Amino acid sequence: MTRILVIDDEPQIRRFLTICLGSQGYQIIEAADARTGLQQSALHEPDLIVMDLGLPDMDGQALLSDLRGFYRGPVIVLSVRNSERDKVTALDNGANDYVEKPFGANELLARIRSVLRTFASIDVPPTGFDDGHLKVDLQTHRVSLGGADIHLSRKEFELLRCFIAHPGRIVTQQQLLKEIWGPHHSHDTHYLRIFVGRLRAKLQDNPTAPRYIETEAGVGYRFMGGVER
Template sequence: MVLEALVTTVLVVEDEMEIARVVRDYLRNAGFEVIVVGDGDSAIASVRSTRPDLMVLDLGLPGRDGLDVAREVRRWSTTPIVMLTARGDETDRIVGLELGADDYVVKPFSPKELVARVRAVLRRTRAARLGEEVLRAADVEVDTGRMRVAVGGRPVELTPTEFQLLATLVREPGRVFTRAQLLDAIHGVAIESYERAIDAHVKNVRRKIEPTPGSPRYLLTVHGVGYRFADA
């Protein structure tokens, strides 16, 4: 009996055709099925219709830009997002992460680095779904097998990266994690990244699980060090 191989589909949203072609070719050579679109409206329609496993999203799209696409997609989908950003767009990178993007690559970039980032995000997405562990701290419950989170019995939707971050903290309430340790936990591989990305992901998780995000009860800052989950 021959089993059909599972195909991982990546949606590439890039209006510069030469960059789109290079990204497409490298991803295909890495074994991914690739869909390419060149504008924001087509990206949103494609996420709805094809349900890709991951989206590579250029923030500098004409018309409906990448931030607007990420904002719209995050209203109804947890599809992992890797952003492509210009070198000077630090503010856009942080906003994109706060909107729920999982990672970013700065232009000009190595196509091999992009493939590595895509694989890393997919790896942690799959890792978050493995096992049947149910973690509980305070009134927060994290079901790693079903990739579900509940706060006081209320379901909470998290992106794969946010889920992995919260699971890491809830697994050891009271333990202080540095930003570097949290980056290692959510990426699963030692790749260069931007530690302020952790702050953006933490802000997102707080917005979703905290009764008052500005005065957190669960996910606490340890100034000068990092973060910890409140002792149970």
């Protein structure tokens, strides 16, 4: 049975999640503060952690950093904080997704299924991508769309490779810039917008109704290829 640790100081949220997630076959472990959450995560080794940022004994951002010192599973932040800065910081600190309160049960369940699918195959790095329309061979650097080869620049290909490596997960602008352009370019978001725009054009991906690259405004991007909607 998949174990989910819920770290939240609101009893009604914990109760709701226990009922909602339990009805889907998940085993729920509860923690009302950061200290208990750290103990429970070490003791029970949950398959997924759902956590709030506003905790009574420690800020959630600090808790995320502490968790990532030993916990390698997925973490979904569930918080009333909705600023871009909070989202980016949480994702940079190791969160795999961010859901705002109030939230819909179906949306949260879909996010949980998505990150669990991703982590189920995390030990097997992708060698490519093929959905019958877009085909990418990461070893030969060959990319085709509808059976026709398309040419990507080195930076465009590195962007696509990074997206494919994190299906369904938000990759922040800073993560992409550091990985592809280097640590000295972590704030050069105009570079990123230009190259993402070029990549989208070559993949014939409409940014207003994306098939592959979805924008999380002010935060980063999510590769939706092969991800259930």
